[in-house]
Amino acid sequence: MLYNRRLSISLFVLFLIFSISTNAQTNKPKWYFLLDGYLDVIVKDVEVDTAGNSYVAVDYSGNLTVPVLRKKLPNAHHVHALFLKLDKTGKPLWAHALKSAFDNRINDITLAPNGDVLITGFGDGIMHFPGLKDTLKLGKARENVFGNYPQGIFIARYSSTGDRRWAHFWNTGWGEGKSVAVNSKDEVYWSYYHRNSLRENGQLVDSFEYTGISRAKVAIAKFTGNGKLVEIKKFDEEETSSTVKATNLKFDAADNLYIYGTFSKLIRFSANDSLTNDSYYEGADAYVAKYDSTGKFKWVRRAGGQNYQEILDIDFGEDGSIYAAGYYSYECILSDGIQLIQKSKYEYKSGYSLFYFKLFTDGELAFSRYEEQEGYNTSFMTSSMAVDQNGETHIVGRYDGNINLEGFKMESRVYTSNFFDSYWKEDKLLNLENVGFHPKGSFSPYKIRMNNGFYAVAGIYFGDSCGMVVKGKKEIFTNKDHGNSAFIYGGEIPWIKEKPKQAIVKSSREQHLVYLKPLLACVKNAEENIPDIWFPTEDSIPSRETWLNQSPCGNKVASIEAKLFPNPTNGPVTLQLLGMKDGTAQVDIFSNNGKLMLSQKVSISETEQALQFDLSNAAAGIYFLRIVYGGFEKALRIVKVE
Numbered sequence: 070m071l072y073n074r075r076l077s078i079s080l081f082v083l084f085l086i087f088s089i090s091t092n093a094q095t096n097k098p099k100w101y102f103l104l105d106g107y108l109d110v111i112v113k114d115v116e117v118d119t120a121g122n123s124y125v126a127v128d129y130s131g132n133l134t135v136p137v138l139r140k141k142l143p144n145a146h147h148v149h150a151l152f153l154k155l156d157k158t159g160k161p162l163w164a165h166a167l168k169s170a171f172d173n174r175i176n177d178i179t180l181a182p183n184g185d186v187l188i189t190g191f192g193d194g195i196m197h198f199p200g201l202k203d204t205l206k207l208g209k210a211r212e213n214v215f216g217n218y219p220q221g222i223f224i225a226r227y228s229s230t231g232d233r234r235w236a237h238f239w240n241t242g243w244g245e246g247k248s249v250a251v252n253s254k255d256e257v258y259w260s261y262y263h264r265n266s267l268r269e270n271g272q273l274v275d276s277f278e279y280t281g282i283s284r285a286k287v288a289i290a291k292f293t294g295n296g297k298l299v300e301i302k303k304f305d306e307e308e309t310s311s312t313v314k315a316t317n318l319k320f321d322a323a324d325n326l327y328i329y330g331t332f333s334k335l336i337r338f339s340a341n342d343s344l345t346n347d348s349y350y351e352g353a354d355a356y357v358a359k360y361d362s363t364g365k366f367k368w369v370r371r372a373g374g375q376n377y378q379e380i381l382d383i384d385f386g387e388d389g390s391i392y393a394a395g396y397y398s399y400e401c402i403l404s405d406g407i408q409l410i411q412k413s414k415y416e417y418k419s420g421y422s423l424f425y426f427k428l429f430t431d432g433e434l435a436f437s438r439y440e441e442q443e444g445y446n447t448s449f450m451t452s453s454m455a456v457d458q459n460g461e462t463h464i465v466g467r468y469d470g471n472i473n474l475e476g477f478k479m480e481s482r483v484y485t486s487n488f489f490d491s492y493w494k495e496d497k498l499l500n501l502e503n504v505g506f507h508p509k510g511s512f513s514p515y516k517i518r519m520n521n522g523f524y525a526v527a528g529i530y531f532g533d534s535c536g537m538v539v540k541g542k543k544e545i546f547t548n549k550d551h552g553n554s555a556f557i558y559g560g561e562i563p564w565i566k567e568k569p570k571q572a573i574v575k576s577s578r579e580q581h582l583v584y585l586k587p588l589l590a591c592v593k594n595a596e597e598n599i600p601d602i603w604f605p606t607e608d609s610i611p612s613r614e615t616w617l618n619q620s621p622c623g624n625k626v627a628s629i630e631a632k633l634f635p636n637p638t639n640g641p642v643t644l645q646l647l648g649m650k651d652g653t654a655q656v657d658i659f660s661n662n663g664k665l666m667l668s669q670k671v672s673i674s675e676t677e678q679a680l681q682f683d684l685s686n687a688a689a690g691i692y693f694l695r696i697v698y699g700g701f702e703k704a705l706r707i708v709k710v711e
Contacts (some may be wrong), residue, residue, distance in 0.1 A: 079282040088598070098526075098539045099560030101160030104151075106133030109552040109571040112515045112527040113150075114178040116186070117559070118229070119470035121157030124186050126150065126175040127555050135164045142166040150175040152188055152438065157523060159559065163231035172195025177317075181251040182243035184229040189246030189259060192238065193220045203370060207238035207270075216286045222246040222261050226296060235296035239267040240255065240275055243285070247315035260304070260328075262287045262313040275301050285313045305336055308516045324362040325430075329353050329380045329393070339366040346373065352597045355380040357393055359432065366434035372424065372552040374400035374412070388472040390435065391428045394464050396450035397603030403437055405513050421450040425584075427495065433708070436496040449489075452528070455519040459565045465504075465526060467615040477501035486511035488528065505530075505537035525559035526669075631696050636670045637708035640685030644694065644705075658682070658707075665687035666692065684709050 100180060102624040104110045108131030116124045135153060138161050142151060153164035167173050173192030180186055192365045193213035197204050207376050222244045225236035244263030251257050262285045264630055267275040277286040287305035292298055307313045309648040316328045331353040337343040338358050339402015346354045354373035357380055360366055371394065372378045380395040396649050401424050411434060413424070418441070426437035447470030454464045467486045472479040475498045481487040491501040505512045517526045533548040539558065548554055630647040650673060659668040666687070672681060684692070684707070692707040 072158050072215040081357075087650070089229070097560065098537065098558040100651045101537070101539050101544065101556060101558035102159045102161070103546055104121060104129070104157055104555040105547045106547050106554070106558075107131040107550045107552070111188075111529055111553060112555045113175050115516045115518050115525050115527040115557060116178055116180050117399065117518045117520040117523050117525050118180055118184055118522040119523075119538050121521075121559075121561070122162070122229075123155040123157075123159075123518075123525040123557060123559060124152065124178055124180065125155065125527055125557055126152045126178045126188060126653070127172045130552070131550075132354065135161055135594065137161050138164055140164050143168045148174055149173045150190060152178060152333075154186075154229070155525075157559075159557070165199045165227070165231060167192065167199075168197035169208075174240075176246060177248045179251060180247050181226070181257075182255060185226055187226050187249045187251065187500045188223065189222075189224045189249045189256065189261070191222050191245040194237045196221065196223060198223075198225055198233055198236040198238075199232055200227075205233060205236055207236060209240055220261060222267075224249060224257075226257075226464045237269060238294065239263075239269050240399075241265055241267050245313075245315065248317045250318035250320050250326070251294075252320045252326075253322075254324070256299075257292040257296075258318050258320075258326065259290045259292065259296065260287070260316050260318050261290070262307070262315045273663045274298070277669065284308055287313060287315045289316070289318070301618040307331070307333075319383060321389055321391075323389060325367075325389075326362075326364075327357060327362040327383060327391065328360070329355070329357040330381055330465050332377050334337075338369055342366055342369065344369065344371055351708070354378055357383060357394060357428075358392065359430075361389075366403070370410075370428060370432055370434075371404050372397065372401055373404065375415070375501075376400075377421075378424075382454045383464075386427075386456055386460060389430045390426075391430070392456055392462055393428070393456040394423070394425045394451040394456065394462075396448075396466075397424055397545060398422070399440055403434060405432065410434045414441070414603055416441055418442065419446045421448040423449050423464075423466065425451070425454070425462070425496075438496050440474060442468070442664070452514045453516040453518075455517045455524070457519050457524070457562050458522050458561070460494070461497075461499070461519055462702040463519065463524070464491045464493065465489065465517045465528075467513045474498065475500055479503045486513040488514050490514075490526075505535060507532055507535040509534045511535075521561070522561050522564055523559065524562060525557055527554055527555065527557045529553040631703050631705065633694065633705045633707065636706075637710045638684060639710050640683055642682050642684060642707060644680045644682065646673060646678045646680070646694075646696070646698075648676060649673045649678070649698050652698060655695075656680065657697075659695070660690070 104127055106129055110127055110129045113128060115124045125497055128148050130145050130148055132144055143166055152175060156162055161424055168282045171193050175188050175190040176366060178188050190312040192207060194407050195206050196208045197206055218638045219409045221238050221240045223238045226234040226248055228234060231695060241263040242265035244261060246261045264285050266273060280481045285307050286303060286304050288301050290301045304316060314331045316330045319327050333346055333353045335343060335345050344356060354371055355378045356369055357373050358369035372380060376399040378397040378401050380393050383391055383393045387392060398421050400413050400415040403410045422441040424439050426476045427435040447474055449468040450466050451464055454462060456462050465490055468489055469481055469485055469487060488504040490504045492499050513533055514526055514528035530546055531553050536545040539659040632645040634643055652673050654671045654673060656669055656671055657665060687709050689709050694705045694707055696703045
């Protein structure tokens with residue numbers, strides 16, 4: 070009786086905790102805002118400040134009026150850019166339209182520590198940068214009349230009230246401002262590419278020789294907070310016929326600079342660090358690299374494989390760890406350039422699949438998830454991601470076809486863009502749902518951003534029957550023309566009450582290394598004689614594909630675990646084996662180049678058994694510990710430090 074009562078109380082407490090942890094994280098929209106013009110309105114970026122205000126950048130064609138403000142924007146014969154500020158209820162506070170001869174667009178928007186907003190992109194002819202009292206005109210008259218030909222790149226800074234601080238417009242033969250980031254010292258970093266020389270008001274800023282082969286220079290410029298150019302560093306050089314894959318920039322709370330993007334053939338991060346890629350047709354690999362606050366290169370991780378992989382977004386946890394999400398086709402292999410870390414199954418399918426992973430601050434992989442689309446010519450792909458104040462990751466994206474993931478099901482018509490929203494606690498999926506309705510159209514997110522409990526999501530929709538539920542009410546979105554229209558919605562995510570300090574006994578890295586559930590794999594009969602050279606060798610990768618991606622022998626082995634700690638270690642290390650009673654395990658340790666360092670058979674008599682090893686005499690580096698038990702195999706990575 071007493072046992073049943075205790076069990077009931079325990080179940081109730083678990084239910085209560087589960088309810089709080091799941092329901093508290095829902096991001097149901099509290100407000101929405103539409104930009105519905107004649108022809109296309111395309112969202113490019115959104116940012117959220119600590120007070121819940123949203124800053125939105127869009128490109129538009131034709132005529133557009135900003136609702137509430139009743140501000141009619143300059144007619145865009147091709148494309149013009151607009152950026153505006155919304156308060157935490159979605160009400161517009163101010164709006165600025167950039168004007169040029171034919172084509173100008175905003176590619177990125179970011180916030181400075183003091184709340185200022187910075188934008189970057191490209192334009193042509195004379196560029197107009199409006200302020201509260203006047204309009205600054207930069208550049209020179211457009212040289213050729215026909216076609217889309219961006220002849221200048223820009224970066225501009227505005228106050229939170231919409232007043233212009235400063236702007237640079239550099240004329241070139243062809244180029245784009247790609248990304249902008251600001252650190253805690255108010256130093257501004259700007260990535261861009263260009264062909265030929267860069268000039269501002271006729272003065273040479275940067276030169277790059279244009280040859281018969283269409284080549285472009287990718288660079289990162291550094292400015293002071295008041296807009297003074299400090300330096301320009303060449304980052305890459307690329308053959309191109311149209312756009313160039315310039316790098317994205319983002320600072321963490323410690324002023325480490327992270328860059329991420331895609332590349333083909335060769336990309337160099339320092340004098341001694343680079344990645345190469347033979348590529349497949351129009352394919353490319355993705356990368357994320359870290360530079361410390363002094364600008365020193367620390368590490369790079371690659372998401373590669375056959376065909377195409379792209380990291381679309383990164384964000385940071387409270388401990389500085391890095392979360393990244395993107396999409397891939399065919400396969401995705403995470404590596405440090407040479408050494409394979411983790412990989413997906415290879416699937417020869419037309420379409421794109423979602424990947425999501427976490428790295429510790431030293432580049433060590435915490436986890437990775439690869440989620441494939443169901444059909445042959447369908448997609449399930451990330452658009453953007455953000456980590457909230459409670460440490461949960463929100464990933465938005467689009468899909469077509471049917472999705473069935475961990476008990477969450479979504480259905481749709483093939484070839485129609487559907488908007489999904491998901492949130493995760495580390496690598497565990499907590500919720501996945503189809504957002505909005507669009508029986509005759511499409512609905513796609515572009516960006517999600519979070520700050521201090523506030524969030525905003527921006528994207529595009531098509532069709533006059535699209536809509537979503539806002540504060541319990543079904544809202545139908547307007548659609549004046551046959552083009553795309555833009556939506557922004559947002560709200561607040563409740564804070565989870567801080568746990569008592571005495572309950573926090575281990576860092577997230579220790580939690581990961583000690584308590585992470587293992588992946589045990591089935592050893593086939595033909596592989597019972599396991600070779601000495603194993604993990605790091607290239608020829609071993611295909612044979613590991615099954616155990617990297619599938620349940621062992623089709624069975625769940627939740628009761629069998631292997632834990633390794635401390636890790637990293639300066640010598641002593643403990644291997645804890647759980648659930649292997651009355652059996653024999655083979656334990657091997659390999660060096661990073663595949664050399665067998667230790668091999669022993671262990672008779673296990675207890676349900677929980679610990680083995681001690683001493684790596685004090687081993688050189689600092691990466692080692693691999695393999696456990697073979699019955700029909701199952703497990704690999705653990707050991708980091709040996711001085």
